Amino acid sequence: MDQKAAKISVTQRAIEQIKAMIAEGELRAGQRLPTERDLSADLGLSRSSMREAIRALTAMGVLEARHGAGVYVTQLAPSDLLETFGVVAEISRGATLVELLQIRRILEPAATSMAAARVTDAQLAVIHTHLEEMAASEQIEEFVAADLAFHRDVVAAAGNATLAAIIDGLSTRTFRARVWRGQKEKGVLSQMHLEHVRIYRALAARDPEAASAAAAVHVGEVENWLRENIADFE
Amino acid sequence: MDQKAAKISVTQRAIEQIKAMIAEGELRAGQRLPTERDLSADLGLSRSSMREAIRALTAMGVLEARHGAGVYVTQLAPSDLLETFGVVAEISRGATLVELLQIRRILEPAATSMAAARVTDAQLAVIHTHLEEMAASEQIEEFVAADLAFHRDVVAAAGNATLAAIIDGLSTRTFRARVWRGQKEKGVLSQMHLEHVRIYRALAARDPEAASAAAAVHVGEVENWLRENIADFE
DNA sequence: GGTATCGTTCTTGTCTGACCACTTTGTCGG
DNA sequence: CCGACAAAGTGGTCAGACAAGAACGATACC
Known part of the structure; x- marks a missing residue:
């Protein structure tokens, strides 16, 4: 029994x-x-x-x-309960990192699309300041901080706190730093900046389709880079 | 200092x-x-x-x-680290539950689409058995169990373990929601079964677009129902 | 010789009691 | 009225002890 x-x-x-x-x-x-x-x-x-x-x-x-x-x-609140979600990104390596970025490539375009449909002028203004911070940054750390803030505020504008918390956990600060350092070597920072501008323009135009596409391109670029340099993350 | x-x-x-x-x-x-x-x-x-x-x-x-x-x-493995993810769904209520379902409506169509592109005949056969189990089930509990297995195997066929673990965590709490739904409106069971058949057909046809659409419709139906009956989940 | 069984030893699980560090509250004196 | 101080309450840490389970080796049996 x-x-x-x-x-x-x-x-x-x-x-x-x-x-x-x-x-x-x-x-x-x-x-x-x-x-x-x-x-x-x-x-x-x-x-x-x-x-x-x-x-x-x-x-x-x-x-x-x-x-x-x-x-x-x-x-x-989702931000409380999903704080540990970031641990996954912190201690994952190799193939799992690609999977995480793949998920972000699904979620972030959707979130950006939602944001385009409901973003306020005030939110838009804040997001724009992060663009300027990125353009003005000289240290890689400054750039990463502005990049992080940019995406965070865009996603927050989507109005789904749980979704924001998950996306936030998908990309830790250290992970971003490593990616950007790698990108810098290849001299594609300006290209990345352009992708951010495209996202901003789509939001400003309240165009969900364009916002989704721009975000997908952006995350997809990072994902492709990671696939090529996956050996460094094993 | x-x-x-x-x-x-x-x-x-x-x-x-x-x-x-x-x-x-x-x-x-x-x-x-x-x-x-x-x-x-x-x-x-x-x-x-x-x-x-x-x-x-x-x-x-x-x-x-x-x-x-x-x-x-x-x-x-993602399944290890994301086990606590289900806790969020378990203790969340009200608006957060809608947010969770909204996320599932983003992820599950994407996963189903990916599955359509890479599902094997063996996996397809297993998925089909769950369809038959649902058709043959008489108890609500049997139906729900087969439903869970159906979605789990579909998502697993997408080939992203992390994505599967997240979606799995999103589904735990909706377990009860589905039971209640079946109890309240008995006519919807056949409707839900049809939605599952549509997903299966899209997978069998290796049609990612159709698979995505079928999954979106299915999750969207549940989401709409939850929005209407949100008062019961406060 | 091989194998099954038992017992030793190691490791985690739980309990108890004590003391420290910090917060809160109430009291006293100005 | 209010600021300072004292006391009580509460989480944080430590130490030691024993119970419960697992791993390993020795021993006895076939």
Whole structure:
């Protein structure tokens, strides 16, 4: 009877109990949990094990522990829960990096298209400043920072916070730096800048089709470069 | 100087150190780590704190602890690292659920399109069995299970494991949504079955455009239904 | 000689209790 | 009224101990 009785650790059980409490609405976003000592007593385990459970949920972006002040449920916003998504991009290498960029080539054109249909003049102005920052940058770090901000603000204008969080996680800062360094050697920075300008123009024209195409070309270029230089990322 | 000196916990530092070791290639996929006692001694902290660090990385799918046998680095495959992605879908509600489905409406057509271009006859045969299972199912649960298997195998045929893992995470929470939908409106089952058949036909015809369109229609239907019944998911 | 079994030893899992670091709160004195 | 200080509460860290499971080797049996 019930042979598969997968022996589960008390810590794992506590993790799922707390997760369930949140899923059921028993614990709401921003709410404070009982103290570690009380919680461990209630769920019938030691404080050490309870702390491990809390640490695991903290790593997942579900809980947030404030030293001396208590443990709280995060806002459960996509940006909270998908923070760990960036870890995938950080520790992935080789073929998986190509897969990640392939996904970005699917998502970013869609997001840029959505942005073209609903971007405000104010957002457009901010995006334009990043273009100027890129043109004025001399250090590769400045360029990367402006590039990152450009894409982030474009995607944010699409109005889907979850989508923005995922795309954000797909390309870490260090990864971009490595790519741009490689691109610089080949002297195609001006080409990349032109691609950014095309994206901006499509947004300014409120043209979703053109925006999608421009974004696809841009990400596709990076993807192709990565495929050729995949050996450096093994 | 360095006023922002964000006091970081020893546990958090250990987490980042281990993560860095993996990112730098010092620790490789599948490799065994030193024992908890040795690790805590090397990094200069107590075993309790080290255990919390390991637990956090375990929750992220980076490490795997085997009782009595040691701690190992996972294969670092997308399916390992993106397991926590499903948590987002599990505990999200309301507007975020719509956002998640919106993302699936972007990804799944793209994946289905890719699958149409490279699906093998063997894969196609397996996918077809799920169609028959759906047609033969009498219980809602059977239908949903076959539906999940259908989509999973279609996406898997796209050949991008990372993409498959993400879409898989997006689908977990819609499990219940589909059940409810079937319970409320019994007539839609045949409609949904027809949508699946359209996807299959496009795959069999190796027609990426048709596959993309069929998948978009299918996911779009679910999305529309969710928007109308969003009140039930708050 | 080969193999199965048992026991030792190593490693993770859990518990307990203590103390430290930080936050919050309330009280006291100006 | 308010600022400073003291006290209580809470998470962070540490140390040591024992339980539970796994791996390995020795031993006994066939």
